[in-house]
Amino acid sequence: MGRLLSTRRRHPLAAIAVLVAVLFTAGGAYAALAPTTSQNVQAASSTQIDEGRQLFAIGCSSCHGLNGEGQINDNGDVLGPSLIGVGAAAVDFQVGTGRMPLAAPSAQAERKPVSYSQDQIDAMAAFVASLAPGPDVPDEEYLDTSQGNVARGGELFRTNCSQCHNTTGQGGALTMGQFAPNLTGVEPRHIYEAMITGPQAMPVFNDQTVTPEDKRDIIAFLESVQNEPDPGGLAIGRAGPVAEGLWAWLVGIGLLIGMATWIVTRSSKA
Ligand code: HEC
Numbered sequence: 001m002g003r004l005l006s007t008r009r010r011h012p013l014a015a016i017a018v019l020v021a022v023l024f025t026a027g028g029a030y031a032a033l034a035p036t037t038s039q040n041v042q043a044a045s046s047t048q049i050d051e052g053r054q055l056f057a058i059g060c061s062s063c064h065g066l067n068g069e070g071q072i073n074d075n076g077d078v079l080g081p082s083l084i085g086v087g088a089a090a091v092d093f094q095v096g097t098g099r100m101p102l103a104a105p106s107a108q109a110e111r112k113p114v115s116y117s118q119d120q121i122d123a124m125a126a127f128v129a130s131l132a133p134g135p136d137v138p139d140e141e142y143l144d145t146s147q148g149n150v151a152r153g154g155e156l157f158r159t160n161c162s163q164c165h166n167t168t169g170q171g172g173a174l175t176m177g178q179f180a181p182n183l184t185g186v187e188p189r190h191i192y193e194a195m196i197t198g199p200q201a202m203p204v205f206n207d208q209t210v211t212p213e214d215k216r217d218i219i220a221f222l223e224s225v226q227n228e229p230d231p232g233g234l235a236i237g238r239a240g241p242v243a244e245g246l247w248a249w250l251v252g253i254g255l256l257i258g259m260a261t262w263i264v265t266r267s268s269k270a
């Protein structure tokens with residue numbers, strides 16, 4: 001059922017459907033009617049949406065506009081992109097990992113301590129979801145890793161994710177000052193939401209390419225990797241994605257340079 005719905009959402013006609021839906025949203029009428037059509041959509045009450053609208057006006061509208069339409073400053077720089085159609089999942093991911101509210105413009109919004117309670121995040125997510133349909137927060141069923149297949153998850157991870165996040169999710173640098181973060185300790189719901197919303201340089205893995213069951217397998221794999229003892233015997237502090245990624249780069253490259261120098265000095269002596 002959930003799959004059928006999400007298949008429709010990605011249909012080419014979905015864009016038109018979204019447009020039509022947006023037209024009907026005027027006055028929040030859509031929000032009042034929609035939740036009954038899908039078991040997947042959290043029953044967002046109008047009071048919750050109102051609370052979300054208020055929180056959003058205070059904390060987010062300076063960059064994203066009062067109605068999530070996005071903001072551009074006088075120089076034509078985008079202060080915040082439009083959030084129409086990004087869905088509850090994007091808000092839950094961005095605010096739930098502390099990326100939003102963005103403190104200052106940078107190459108990449110980074111994880112920070114979370115500034116809102118889960119209730120407040122839910123309210124803002126409900127508000128943004130009321131603007132236009134978009135990916136919803138995942139069903140508990142797909143976060144229950146005890147039902148996941150770790151071996152399959154590992155295969156899927158190596159095919160779809162490891163080119164950026166490394167074979168065990170340790171992360172790595174990308175171009176233009178961006179990086180794919182270390183996935184250690186990321187909550188299952190945020191892993192799922194990253195896949196369906198594709199933050200920044202990360203692609204969206206829709207339910208046709210990677211089914212909800214596949215996503216659960218991937219999450220189960222990441223969980224099992226974390227619970228393994230450190231193969232090299234060193235946890236390098238597990239200080240978080242940035243420190244750890246940087247450490248890996250510095251030490252890795254330093255070691256390579258050291259080895260190269262050593263080989264050169266040895267061969268020149270011979
Ligand atoms: C200082 C400006 C600023 C503030 C304040 C801010 N944002 Fe953002 N937001 C941005 C920018 C810039 C991006 C795009 C950056 C990126 O992709 O990493 C973004 C991206 C997002 C996205 C991802 C959109 C997508 O396409 O997936 C969401 C969701 C979001 N913001 C929600 C919020 C919410 C909710 C708040 C308030 C709690 C908030 N933002 C506050 C600037 C801001």
Ligand code: HEC
Nearest residue numbers: 097109160161164179180181186190191194199200201202
């Ligand atoms: C093209 C490179 C790329 C691929 C492929 C990719 N990601 Fe990402 N991923 C990123 C980047 C870049 C970010 C950081 C985005 C941001 O901070 O806004 C990210 C962020 C994440 C996060 C958030 C981590 C955190 O610290 O909150 C998760 C979880 C994640 N990715 C999981 C996955 C999974 C699972 C796959 C495979 C299905 C995958 N990614 C494939 C580039 C990639």
